[in-house]
Amino acid sequence: MIYTVTFNPSLDYIVKVDSFRLGEVNRTRSEKILPGGKGINVSIVLKNLGIESVAMGFIAGFTGNEIQKRLKIFGCESDFIRIQNGMSRINVKLKSDEESEINGQGPRIGGADLQKLFDRIDRLREGDVLVLAGSIPNTLPEDIYEKILDRIKAKNILVVVDATRDLLLNVLKYHPFLIKPNNHELGELFGRKLQSDEEIIQCAKELQTKGARNILVSMAGEGAILVEESGRTHKSPAPKGVVRNSVGAGDSMVAGFLAGYLAHGDYQEAFRTGIAAGSASAFSEELASKEDILALMMQI
Numbered sequence: 001m002i003y004t005v006t007f008n009p010s011l012d013y014i015v016k017v018d019s020f021r022l023g024e025v026n027r028t029r030s031e032k033i034l035p036g037g038k039g040i041n042v043s044i045v046l047k048n049l050g051i052e053s054v055a056m057g058f059i060a061g062f063t064g065n066e067i068q069k070r071l072k073i074f075g076c077e078s079d080f081i082r083i084q085n086g087m088s089r090i091n092v093k094l095k096s097d098e099e100s101e102i103n104g105q106g107p108r109i110g111g112a113d114l115q116k117l118f119d120r121i122d123r124l125r126e127g128d129v130l131v132l133a134g135s136i137p138n139t140l141p142e143d144i145y146e147k148i149l150d151r152i153k154a155k156n157i158l159v160v161v162d163a164t165r166d167l168l169l170n171v172l173k174y175h176p177f178l179i180k181p182n183n184h185e186l187g188e189l190f191g192r193k194l195q196s197d198e199e200i201i202q203c204a205k206e207l208q209t210k211g212a213r214n215i216l217v218s219m220a221g222e223g224a225i226l227v228e229e230s231g232r233t234h235k236s237p238a239p240k241g242v243v244r245n246s247v248g249a250g251d252s253m254v255a256g257f258l259a260g261y262l263a264h265g266d267y268q269e270a271f272r273t274g275i276a277a278g279s280a281s282a283f284s285e286e287l288a289s290k291e292d293i294l295a296l297m298m299q300i
């Protein structure tokens, strides 16, 4: 079974405003609320591709209920831990001449709640897949991803991590099967802006020396680069299309890569499916459907 963990699920409030003006009353052209958070998005796209997973993590308050309800409508199985106080965050995605995001902090997660997650993690079995994705509420210790991976290190579990900065760096020693920084996040890890493919490949290889197995570097409209565990590299431009909502494009790419790899055991096929899924989501108002993904795969 595939398990996704989202420490900080959200309702994504996606608003389109023509020529947003700071400090003034702005009216929306359209608005939409979608369940969000990186692991949750991975679960939704996997489901769209016909692959079952269980979405885990923490939810709280009326927003938490709504996240759970909407996931059920999408047909996704979930096994969230319900926190008694606070509420799951609402992340604002403002689409205007430029795209801006405000991602909330999320509820306070206490020790007893965390223990419930550990208990679920301890039930994972050989051959399962674990996707750890997204930020953590600032009340949690920075080594929480490490603590989880430490618990499963003796089992043969395929681990995918989509996180930033130290959260990501500190788990490399557990040899995650896949990490997916975007080019800016990769640069951030090395304290510089990466200008060329060569620099990106060099930094990705540096992360391999620290333990990562496969590194998928997404570059939004520029496509992506994959550095396989063998050191072989692939680059592909993104397919062409009209961008409607790129929220969740990275998570869709992770889902596509996993789906392609699990179906074919082949990195090139995984890479193709990942790019198609990322771009199909960017070209849709919501996350990518299977039809959209298959159609874009023809172009890659």
Ligand SMILES: Nc1ncnc2c1ncn2[C@@H]1O[C@H](COP(=O)(O)OP(=O)(O)O)[C@@H](O)[C@H]1O
Pocket: 181, 182, 183, 217, 218, 219, 220, 221, 222, 223, 224, 238, 239, 241, 243, 246, 248, 249, 250, 251, 253, 274, 275, 276, 277, 278, 279, 280, 282
């Ligand atoms: N503007 C775009 N045009 C075409 N494809 C896109 C666009 N934005 C994202 N994608 C696709 O989605 C993938 C992930 O997007 P990216 O924005 O890099 O991830 P993240 O959301 O993690 O920052 C890209 O590699 C690409 O395949």
Ligand SMILES: O=P(O)(O)OC[C@H]1O[C@](O)(COP(=O)(O)O)[C@@H](O)[C@@H]1O
Pocket: 008, 010, 012, 035, 036, 037, 038, 039, 041, 091, 103, 133, 134, 135, 136, 246, 247, 248, 249, 250, 251, 252
């Ligand atoms: O956990 P973080 O880093 O705050 O990110 C959460 C946000 O990222 C998303 O999962 C989208 O991520 P991507 O665009 O990187 O795929 C949103 O649904 C959510 O609001």
